[in-house]
Amino acid sequence: MDITESTDQGVKVAALKGRLDTATAPAAETKLIGLLEGGAKVVADLAEVHYVSSAGLRVLLKAAKQAKAIGGSFAIASPQAPVREVLEISGFDKILAIHPTRDAAVSALA
Known part of the structure; x- marks a missing residue:
């Protein structure tokens, strides 16, 4: 994985x-939690992620919880159809901010 x-x-x-x-x-x-330090606003752009496992879902949930705990913000942008389907089936679309594009996610957090 490249980040x-x-x-x-x-x-x-x-x-x-x-x-x-x-x-x-x-x-x-490690990367996402590091970016959140100091209460930052962070977008995880998933446009080039073609597969998310349960371990990956845990990472996204942990980042969102960490952001909330320290007064930051976390959102997901641009999930491909198979990834969006996993997010929806797992119910993560109800607990995470998911935006169709990077620009939409950035605008929502800015």
Whole structure:
């Protein structure tokens, strides 16, 4: 998994690429939690993630909980259809802020 960081309108964006599964979840978790330090606003851009396992879902949930605990914000942007389906089946679409595009997610948090 590759993770590229950028900042847009004061919002940190982590663009993930590849699979978010048991093998890549620890690195993704470390990166996302690190970006949240200091109560930051963070968007996880999943446009180039084609698979999310239960371990990947746990990472996204942990990042959202961490953001809430420290006064930050966390949102998901651009999930591909198979990833969006996993998020919906698992009920994560009800507890995580999921936006259709990176721009929409950044605007919502900015």
